[in-house]
Amino acid sequence: MGNVLSIILQRLALGLLTLLIVSIVIFVAVNMLPGDFAELILGQGATPEAVKSIREDLGLDQSLVSRYFGWLGGMLTGDLGTSFAQLNFQTNMGGGAGKTVAQQIAPRFANTMFLAMVTAAIAVPVAVTLGILAALYRNTIFDRAANIFTLSSISSPEFFMAYVLILFLAVLNPILPSLSNIYDGMAFSDRLNKSLLPALTLTLVVTAHMMRMTRAAIINLLASPYIEMARLKGMSPMRVIVKHALPNALAPIINVVALNLAYLITGVVVVEVVFVYPGIGQLFVDSVKIRDIPVVQACCLIFAAAYILLNLTADIMSILSNPRLRHPK
Amino acid sequence: MTDTLLEICGLKLEGRFDEKWNPIINGVDLTLKKGEVLGLIGESGAGKSTLGLAAMGFCRDGVRISAGTVKFDGIDLLTASAAVKRGLLGKRIAYVAQSAAASFNPAHRIIDQHVEGPTQHGVMSRAESEADGMALYEKLRLPDPEQIGFRYPHQVSGGQLQRAMTAMAMACRPDLIIFDEPTTALDVTTQIEVLASIRDIVKDFNTAAIYITHDLAGVAQMADRIKVLLKGDEVETADTRTMLSHPTQEYTKSLWAVRSFERPLKSPVVAGAVPVVSVQNIDAAYGKAKVLHDVSFDMYEGRTVAVVGESGSGKSTVARCITGLLPPMTGQISFGGEVMPADYRKRTKDQLRQVQMIYQMADTALNPRMSIGEIIARPVQFYLGLTGKAKRARVDALLEQIELEPFEYYDRLPSELSGGQKQRIGIARALAAEPKFIICDEVTSALDQLVAEGILRLLAKLQDELKLSYMFITHDLATVRAIADEVVVMKDGRVVEAGPKKEMFTPPHHPYTDLLLSSVPEMDPDWLTNLLQERGVDNIGDAAVGKM
Numbered sequence: 098m099g100n101v102l103s104i105i106l107q108r109l110a111l112g113l114l115t116l117l118i119v120s121i122v123i124f125v126a127v128n129m130l131p132g133d134f135a136e137l138i139l140g141q142g143a144t145p146e147a148v149k150s151i152r153e154d155l156g157l158d159q160s161l162v163s164r165y166f167g168w169l170g171g172m173l174t175g176d177l178g179t180s181f182a183q184l185n186f187q188t189n190m191g192g193g194a195g196k197t198v199a200q201q202i203a204p205r206f207a208n209t210m211f212l213a214m215v216t217a218a219i220a221v222p223v224a225v226t227l228g229i230l231a232a233l234y235r236n237t238i239f240d241r242a243a244n245i246f247t248l249s250s251i252s253s254p255e256f257f258m259a260y261v262l263i264l265f266l267a268v269l270n271p272i273l274p275s276l277s278n279i280y281d282g283m284a285f286s287d288r289l290n291k292s293l294l295p296a297l298t299l300t301l302v303v304t305a306h307m308m309r310m311t312r313a314a315i316i317n318l319l320a321s322p323y324i325e326m327a328r329l330k331g332m333s334p335m336r337v338i339v340k341h342a343l344p345n346a347l348a349p350i351i352n353v354v355a356l357n358l359a360y361l362i363t364g365v366v367v368v369e370v371v372f373v374y375p376g377i378g379q380l381f382v383d384s385v386k387i388r389d390i391p392v393v394q395a396c397c398l399i400f401a402a403a404y405i406l407l408n409l410t411a412d413i414m415s416i417l418s419n420p421r422l423r424h425p426k
Numbered sequence: 427m428t429d430t431l432l433e434i435c436g437l438k439l440e441g442r443f444d445e446k447w448n449p450i451i452n453g454v455d456l457t458l459k460k461g462e463v464l465g466l467i468g469e470s471g472a473g474k475s476t477l478g479l480a481a482m483g484f485c486r487d488g489v490r491i492s493a494g495t496v497k498f499d500g501i502d503l504l505t506a507s508a509a510v511k512r513g514l515l516g517k518r519i520a521y522v523a524q525s526a527a528a529s530f531n532p533a534h535r536i537i538d539q540h541v542e543g544p545t546q547h548g549v550m551s552r553a554e555s556e557a558d559g560m561a562l563y564e565k566l567r568l569p570d571p572e573q574i575g576f577r578y579p580h581q582v583s584g585g586q587l588q589r590a591m592t593a594m595a596m597a598c599r600p601d602l603i604i605f606d607e608p609t610t611a612l613d614v615t616t617q618i619e620v621l622a623s624i625r626d627i628v629k630d631f632n633t634a635a636i637y638i639t640h641d642l643a644g645v646a647q648m649a650d651r652i653k654v655l656l657k658g659d660e661v662e663t664a665d666t667r668t669m670l671s672h673p674t675q676e677y678t679k680s681l682w683a684v685r686s687f688e689r690p691l692k693s694p695v696v697a698g699a700v701p702v703v704s705v706q707n708i709d710a711a712y713g714k715a716k717v718l719h720d721v722s723f724d725m726y727e728g729r730t731v732a733v734v735g736e737s738g739s740g741k742s743t744v745a746r747c748i749t750g751l752l753p754p755m756t757g758q759i760s761f762g763g764e765v766m767p768a769d770y771r772k773r774t775k776d777q778l779r780q781v782q783m784i785y786q787m788a789d790t791a792l793n794p795r796m797s798i799g800e801i802i803a804r805p806v807q808f809y810l811g812l813t814g815k816a817k818r819a820r821v822d823a824l825l826e827q828i829e830l831e832p833f834e835y836y837d838r839l840p841s842e843l844s845g846g847q848k849q850r851i852g853i854a855r856a857l858a859a860e861p862k863f864i865i866c867d868e869v870t871s872a873l874d875q876l877v878a879e880g881i882l883r884l885l886a887k888l889q890d891e892l893k894l895s896y897m898f899i900t901h902d903l904a905t906v907r908a909i910a911d912e913v914v915v916m917k918d919g920r921v922v923e924a925g926p927k928k929e930m931f932t933p934p935h936h937p938y939t940d941l942l943l944s945s946v947p948e949m950d951p952d953w954l955t956n957l958l959q960e961r962g963v964d965n966i967g968d969a970a971v972g973k974m
Contacts, residue, residue: 322529327542
């Protein structure tokens with residue numbers, strides 16, 4: 098077991114290192130965006146002096162390196178900084194204390210996580226089950242139908258799938274609400290109800306990938322001697338696949354599931370826009386539009402962390418699914 | 427009811443390759459009585475495994491049964507429904523595969539796989555079946571029968587797994603077991619234990635068996651009757667003793683004759699001669715695990731040194747040290763009297779050229795995307811700097827040396843060659859560098875006997891022509907007898923005995939050499955029985971434990 102523990106610790110350290118490198122890339126890339134916040138809010142008639150004073154206020158006049166370390170230090174202590182937009186609003190309108198980036202992002206991120214989890218709760222079991230069935234009934238009508246259906250849903254643009262679902266489930270048969278305006282303090286059931294249409298749309302988007310990997314990983318093993326042995330022991334086809342093939346096919350399946358979960362957290366802007374779902378994706382796009390650098394950087398870092406963490410989890414679970422590593426000689 | 431258990435009539439099997447159905451078995455008849463053991467002999471490609479599976483009503487993908495009937499205890503397996511067949515498989519007909527290591531599911535413990543048959547077929551409860559499994563493990567002389575089932579397959583050695591698989595086949599007390607080359611993948615000493623335990627358990631439970639193999643001596647110990655197959659046709663069938671003493675067909679006689687190839691003894695090494703390769707006091711380790719302890723031996727021009735030992739004895743590690751792939755911790759390798767750098771990266775091109783290797787699995791040792799010509803031309807260009815026409819001429823000459831027609835084989839891919847031909851390409855590639863010394867790592871162990879003999883004869887011919895030195899790594903003592911001049915016996919990373927072949931094969935031996943020698947099956951049906959009596963049956967299990 099010590100073996101596995103050391104592998105996990107090693108992966109964890111590598112994950113942290115990756116995150117550090119990613120933070121540099123994010124910082125440099127975001128600061129290379131053309132135009133800056135000061136010029137953007139002052140408009141075309143901005144005097145150089147006004148621009149300069151705003152830049153000084155926001156610390157944009159300091160060197161890139163010192164700004165990076167300031168930002169990194171803040172990140173490490175949990176301070177994601179203050180949104181430029183909020184700061185601006187506060188100074189101009191004389192309002193109360195502005196929201197920090199953390200306060201701004203937290204509810205949005207929670208919403209995104211909620212949507213991702215609802216989607217995963219539907220998509221992962223559906224995809225794996227479909228994959229198993231497709232492997233069991235490979236090259237039959239069922240297999241082809243499942244493939245064609247999932248492939249066409251992944252090939253169509255997300256907004257198109259979203260509108261098709263709205264048409265059938267909200268307009269023609271008003272079962273589900275077409276708008277997902279979620280707010281704090283909503284009951285769980287309401288929240289679930291409102292999130293269901295976007296979750297279904299996303300399910301259609303991610304299922305194909307996971308299903309096809311499950312099918313391929315299982316079929317890949319069907320020529321193995323131990324599968325033949327199970328069949329020669331008179332085991333039913335279903336048992337052969339679930340009991341004998343699936344446990345050995347877990348590693349690639351887990352990896353694809355993790356990749357798709359990461360996508361659900363980071364890549365769902367279009368679906369959020371269609372359903373007016375207040376997730377982190379919309380916040381991110383809005384912040385890029387107005388060059389609200391602290392928010393953009395924080396979002397990027399969260400996305401990167403989500404990717405790294407999910408892949409790390411997938412790695413660790415793959416390791417744990419391998420009896421050779423779990424039970425060394 | 428008669429006592430016929432299995433009846434196969436006019437069975438024809440076809441396999442799909444080259445985009446059409448080709449015959450594999452052209453009409454074979456077979457009957458098996460209850461409790462009878464039938465040996466099925468043939469070279470690889472003779473269709474014996476396919477026939478064995480067809481006897482269970484099972485075809486691999488790309489194989490179909492085109493004619494004939496398979497009746498098991500009155501049930502026609504070819505027309506029976508899948509559910510009926512599933513009810514028989516595992517319960518009344520069981521299968522023991524060639525490689526137990528590959529045929530046990532790596533994700534489940536051995537006992538879980540053992541009880542699966544009985545519980546799913548409703549023969550026993552899990553607890554009963556577990557207890558029965560342990561009893562079978564004990565009967566098959568597995569060490570620690572109470573606990574061994576709770577390990578995962580990768581935690582158990584190959585010989586033990588093969589016995590655990592036999593136990594698994596016995597789990598439902600079937601009427602018929604198909605053994606598909608159950609000892610091929612094992613060391614000689616392990617093979618005996620497995621042979622003995624299979625034979626005992628089959629006898630004790632009065633189970634009928636089809637014993638598929640290409641090992642004639644092995645089958646002689648096991649079978650009541652032997653059937654010989656050649657390219658999908660039956661050659662002859664007879665009771666074991668008759669078959670061994672009076673084979674009627676030419677092919678069978680040629681099979682029996684294979685073991686007679688033996689090179690004449692060479693005169694002893696001239697005193698004071700400089701060895702081509704000298705291994706001096708080598709210690710080597712993989713990471714922290716030390717695998718070689720003070721290994722020394724010399725190899726002389728035009729002679730063959732056979733390095734013998736079981737898997738794990740360190741014989742391949744010595745080869746890795748000589749080639750420089752694994753620099754030894756202490757000790758040195760000299761070549762023609764000069765000490766060579768330990769690491770191959772520090773050797774000159776000429777030093778590298780002098781040491782070449784031929785591998786066990788010709789399949790994996792040849793690049794599948796390169797043509798035969800390219801494979802052989804590569805070292806010709808790399809070591810000798812030949813290009814263009816000179817290169818082509820050299821490759822053609824090499825192909826002729828290994829008795830393959832250059833015109834026909836130059837542009838072929840490895841996948842278009844047979845196993846024996848691929849091994850010949852491996853030899854040509856080694857020769858292309860014009861070395862003085864070639865390491866042959868189990869080069870014949872993946873080949874059928876007739877083909878293997880062809881390779882041995884070719885190597886012998888090349889040795890005489892080119893004054894080559896061979897280091898011949900093998901666990902097969904018949905090969906040693908055939909080709910070696912000197913023998914080095916290794917065990918647990920140490921040389922236990924070394925000397926000229928004649929001395930090795932005449933007593934007195936080192937006890938371990940003795941064990942190895944006496945473990946080589948002989949073509950006498952009473953050999954195993956006598957040997958077991960000689961050793962005392964219980965000692966076999968002990969010997970196994972001591973070895974592992």
